[in-house]
Amino acid sequence: MNAGIEYLFSFRDALAQPATRVFLWIILGAFVAAPIVMLALHGRMSEATRRDAWVRYRTWLLIAPAFLAPVLFAPATAIVAIAVVSILCYREFARATGLFRERSLSAIVAAGIVLVACASLDHWYGLFAALTPLTVIVIAAAAVLPDSPTGYLQRVSLASVAFLLFGSGLGHLGYIANDPGYRAILLLILVSVQLNDIFAYVCGKSFGRRKLFPRTSPGKTLGGHLGALVLTTAFAAAMGHVVFEGTALDRWPALIALGLIISVGGQLGDLVLGSIKRDIGVKDMAATLPGHGGFLDRMNSSLLVAPAVFHFVGYALGYGLEREPRVFSSLLGF
Amino acid sequence: MDKWTYKPAADTQLQPLERLQSTRREAGLVSVGLHAVTTVGLRAYLGAYHRLRVIGRENLPQQTPFVLIANHESMLDSLVLISALPLRLRIETSPVAAGDVFFTNAVSSFLSAVFMNALPIRRRGVTTHALEDLRARLAEGRGGLVLFPEGMRSRDGRMLPFKSGLGNLVAATRVPVIPCHLDGPYRALPFGKSVPRPARITVRIGAPLSFEAQPNTREGWNEVVGACESAVRGLAAEAGRAE
Numbered sequence: 001m002n003a004g005i006e007y008l009f010s011f012r013d014a015l016a017q018p019a020t021r022v023f024l025w026i027i028l029g030a031f032v033a034a035p036i037v038m039l040a041l042h043g044r045m046s047e048a049t050r051r052d053a054w055v056r057y058r059t060w061l062l063i064a065p066a067f068l069a070p071v072l073f074a075p076a077t078a079i080v081a082i083a084v085v086s087i088l089c090y091r092e093f094a095r096a097t098g099l100f101r102e103r104s105l106s107a108i109v110a111a112g113i114v115l116v117a118c119a120s121l122d123h124w125y126g127l128f129a130a131l132t133p134l135t136v137i138v139i140a141a142a143a144v145l146p147d148s149p150t151g152y153l154q155r156v157s158l159a160s161v162a163f164l165l166f167g168s169g170l171g172h173l174g175y176i177a178n179d180p181g182y183r184a185i186l187l188l189i190l191v192s193v194q195l196n197d198i199f200a201y202v203c204g205k206s207f208g209r210r211k212l213f214p215r216t217s218p219g220k221t222l223g224g225h226l227g228a229l230v231l232t233t234a235f236a237a238a239m240g241h242v243v244f245e246g247t248a249l250d251r252w253p254a255l256i257a258l259g260l261i262i263s264v265g266g267q268l269g270d271l272v273l274g275s276i277k278r279d280i281g282v283k284d285m286a287a288t289l290p291g292h293g294g295f296l297d298r299m300n301s302s303l304l305v306a307p308a309v310f311h312f313v314g315y316a317l318g319y320g321l322e323r324e325p326r327v328f329s330s331l332l333g334f
Numbered sequence: 335m336d337k338w339t340y341k342p343a344a345d346t347q348l349q350p351l352e353r354l355q356s357t358r359r360e361a362g363l364v365s366v367g368l369h370a371v372t373t374v375g376l377r378a379y380l381g382a383y384h385r386l387r388v389i390g391r392e393n394l395p396q397q398t399p400f401v402l403i404a405n406h407e408s409m410l411d412s413l414v415l416i417s418a419l420p421l422r423l424r425i426e427t428s429p430v431a432a433g434d435v436f437f438t439n440a441v442s443s444f445l446s447a448v449f450m451n452a453l454p455i456r457r458r459g460v461t462t463h464a465l466e467d468l469r470a471r472l473a474e475g476r477g478g479l480v481l482f483p484e485g486m487r488s489r490d491g492r493m494l495p496f497k498s499g500l501g502n503l504v505a506a507t508r509v510p511v512i513p514c515h516l517d518g519p520y521r522a523l524p525f526g527k528s529v530p531r532p533a534r535i536t537v538r539i540g541a542p543l544s545f546e547a548q549p550n551t552r553e554g555w556n557e558v559v560g561a562c563e564s565a566v567r568g569l570a571a572e573a574g575r576a577e
Contacts, residue, residue, distance in 0.1 A: 091362065095342065095345075095346050096340070097342065098340050098341040098343070100360075101341075103363060107363060110363065279338075279340075282342060282346065282347075285346070287346075287347050287349050288349070288350060
């Protein structure tokens with residue numbers, strides 16, 4: 001079999017990297033610790049908070065393995081799993097904004113997301129990069145065809161923003177799977193971003209007072225933002241040292257910059273979705289995940305982090321540069 | 335700059351199963367595609383196996399919203415009426431189906447909702463509240479409905495009296511009601527049988543009726559139902575069937 005295809009389905013050394021195993025222990029530890037912490041705080045939480053926390057925890061028990069198993073199994077399954085999440089996020093966005101009624105534009109965004117995944121599977125960075133402007137062009141062009149200019153700008157803007165955030169933005173996570181060390185890099189991003197949310201919540205509850213964005217997200221406080229910034233940066237820098245050991249990124253200034261990108265990007269992504277929800281006038285994007293809302297309410301913090309970290313790491317190290325590019329398209333002869 | 339207006343799907347805050355079983359459901363890209371493929375396949379089946387004949391095609395609606403009604407003789411009926419429509423309208427049309435037959439569990443709800451675009455109605459204890467969603471759906475111009483005002487399949491092929499729920503849907507609105515008559519489904523698939531016989535099916539489509547003048551009260555509903563029932567009986571007489 002072709003070495004490129006063999007790579008896509010290589011699952012034998014899924015847990016070979018020490019950093020991957022460390023992350024899995026951290027995740028497992030969090031799942032064990034969470035109910036213990038909740039029981040310890042039993043008396044100090046209101047009935048409603050307690051119930052909400054348990055519902056959230058139960059949902060976590062389902063979605064974390066459902067997403068992590070394909071991501072860790074093999075590069076191909078990781079790319080497909082990320083494309084599926086992109087589609088689910090787009091679906092929620094389209095239904096919440098009403099864009100889903102524009103069926104041809106929706107079909108173009110969905111096709112764009114699928115093509116991004118194909119470019120990642122193919123290990124063809126040129127196509128991967130080209131799909132961002134090309135999909136937006138196709139959206140703008142297709143929207144003129146029905147000859148009804150009323151609402152043109154709104155339709156095209158919604159479809160373009162949707163593709164940029166969910167197709168192109170989240171799609172960067174999929175392209176990372178072209179690097180043989182992708183599992184640890186993806187876990188570094190996913191775990192740090194989710195911890196960032198938790199740190200912001202806990203710090204905000206413990207010593208947060210001043211609200212920075214009362215109209216966008218009234219629950220957020222300065223204390224929460226700063227606490228998350230310090231703790232997430234420290235966590236991501238320390239874990240980055242394990243993930244990127246011996247590479248050009250393994251210097252403290254670079255690792256701290258990586259941690260800051262994850263923390264600031266994560267918090268801004270959260271506020272981006274908060275603004276979208278306030279603008280539309282909904283509380284949650286959907287009711288698919290009990291306790292969380294929709295998939296977007298869970299992925300919001302990764303939206304901006306994915307492309308930012310992709311390029312930060314890519315600038316220093318690149319992805320799968322020692323592998324042959326264009327696994328499938330070269331076989332087709334173009 | 336003025337604020338944009340957004341119109342979220344009416345079902346965004348429902349959980350997945352709840353959504354499939356809701357009359358507020360709005361179909362997305364995947365279900366529209368699967369529904370379209372299904373109806374194309376059914377149209378070919380009805381044409382080939384039952385030699386489907388459509389009389390009065392010019393009376394079919396050109397746009398949504400609309401309500402197609404007919405006598406109810408078999409499980410094939412709503413498939414026949416949907417097949418008579420052009421594909422453009424077919425994908426916008428929902429048969430109103432018995433909740434206690436087509437939406438009993440997650441699997442049947444999924445199949446009915448995704449492949450047939452069906453909307454459930456509970457037959458026991460139908461309240462005006464249950465019809466409000468459907469009425470709102472028509473008022474917003476979202477799609478057409480196929481429904482059988484008899485409320486159940488005929489056990490012997492003869493038409494039953496119409497129920498008043500139809501009146502509640504369309505009284506005092508501009509939504510056209512298109513009366514239709516089905517001849518043949520009872521011979522093809524009578525109540526209690528599960529394998530269709532190759533009997534010929536003929537659908538007669540009558541002129542659209544409008545009930546803008548009828549008030550949305552019990553008297554108005556009775557007038558609507560009376561007019562609809564006699565229109566369908568008139569088509570039955572044309573078909574040479576004394577109902």
